[in-house]
């Protein structure tokens with residue numbers, strides 16, 4: 001790794017749809033890594049952006065009745081808006097329709113061309129326009145794209161090819177000699193076996209797609225959208241126009257991607273770079289895919305995780321926390337609402353929220369400001385050592401992109417501090433003049449522990465980290481990881497901020513109960529019920545109401561009188577089967593005129609999606625008997 005600088009990228013996302021949780025997952029992870037490296041003191045360049053050319057975007061813009069560029073502008077803005085909301089600290093946002101990018105991509109193409117690796121040929125094959133890639137017959141699933149489960153199309157055209165096969169041996173050697181080049185290990189093994197099977201040359205231009213970058217060697221063709229897109233990683237740092245910045249940041253230290261686009265990043269991209277004579281990225285990490293309730297995310301089936309809504313309801317930081325804590329980054333992860341709420345309440349509201357709240361409250365109540373730290377005692381050494389060790393371990397785990405493990409390490413420390421307050425009974429010691437000094441030191445250690453925690457969680461939850469710092473008397477974040485190498489930076493006497501809950505508990509039980517049970521004012525009293533005059537009535541006559549399929553006109557006997565009723569049960573009962581039946585009716589309902597017929601009551605029936613059953617009595621009772 002090039003020490004001192006850190007260049008990290010996300011994939012650039014297609015603008016054929018609005019940003020969703022999948023995009024946010026990668027981008028949040030990249031943001032955490034970028035912030036982590038800034039705290040390490042590295043000169044970070046964090047890149048994200050949008051992939052705007054190609055057949056699919058061209059079609060989508062047409063479907064929206066918009067010129068391509070205008071359509072791309074609209075969606076690119078959506079991505080920028082969401083990244084701002086999620087506190088993404090990218091240094092640059094690249095768009096493949098930027099003039100700067102177009103020039104750099106053409107320059108790169110020419111470099112590959114000059115190496116003699118581009119030739120003209122004919123291509124025939126199955127193409128998925130969503131993936132923007134060709135598939136071999138054997139790769140399809142039931143004749144459809146294995147990623148999108150959508151029909152593929154047969155494409156047959158003359159275009160330019162890149163001599164990918166020529167680079168197979170060099171690629172194999174590079175991957176074998178650089179164990180960290182592809183991560184996680186399981187993906188690396190998959191790629192190695194693909195390479196061992198052999199490589200075919202690939203088509204890198206399209207003659208039928210207008211919405212793309214014209215080839216510098218033949219403007220009648222546009223550049224294959226993946227070659228165009230991969231160039232973003234160099235165009236954004238000045239490959240075309242700023243050699244100084246380019247030299248400073250290239251090669252990338254980390255390309256973060258989803259597992260489905262690994263082949264483009266670890267085979268095609270490195271081979272193109274080799275051909276153009278550029279160094280290869282240091283490391284490519286392919287993370288797993290998110291699902292919800294065990295099913296693939298899909299707008300068409302409505303199985304979506306609405307990231308905007310989650311962030312609005314629970315806050316941006318809990319969302320950033322959850323997705324990093326709950327899943328192991330290299331593996332697939334299944335989202336459920338209940339897992340979100342459980343984690344939020346246990347880790348954020350309980351563990352961290354309580355620690356901040358009780359510590360700051362104790363300090364303010366008994367000492368007004370950060371207390372003196374001059375009464376060492378039992379457990380203190382262990383706490384101090386653990387703080388320093390927690391930073392060391394979690395930082396290393398973050399280097400390895402083991403976000404969940406890093407957070408678990410930090411949370412062990414948070415839980416330990418809560419236990420420390422509990423076992424020393426600091427609140428009791430504080431109330432007695434003889435032991436108040438010792439209470440001061442315990443509270444000091446908790447506050448200093450919170451300073452450590454605020455720096456360690458900053459990459460994950462920047463807003464909350466700053467709020468914690470404010471409460472423990474610190475302003476902003478004017479320190480980096482070097483301040484976690486020793487204990488005691490927090491100065492006694494520092495005025496404390498206002499204690500405010502950072503993560504208010506989500507009240508699940510209450511929320512559920514109010515949904516299931518009617519509210520008090522919706523319950524009726526026994527007197528309300530008694531107002532109903534329910535009677536057993538015998539059906540004397542029944543006939544269809546003319547001009548409708550649903551209504552029957554009934555004449556019933558309620559003991560002392562006859563009533564006419566219009567009932568919507570014609571789809572379920574024939575008039576004949578009702579005659580002679582003893583049913584239950586509401587006898588004191590205000591009459592209503594339905595289809596010109598006065599209905600003098602209402603019969604009771606169970607009506608559901610699967611049918612209808614009229615309420616009757618299960619043994620003989622005189623007609624007119626009251627039902628109560």
Ligand code: MSP
Nearest residue numbers: 011012013014022023026051229230257258289290
């Ligand atoms: N434009 C290409 C990438 C070009 S990079 C030179 C592309 N775009 S995309 O819009 O389809 O985004 C794909 C990426 O979004 C994945 O690699 C992954 O980072 C993220 N995700 C999309 N859906 C996802 C999940 N369901 N789960 C996790 N991340 C996924 O491919």
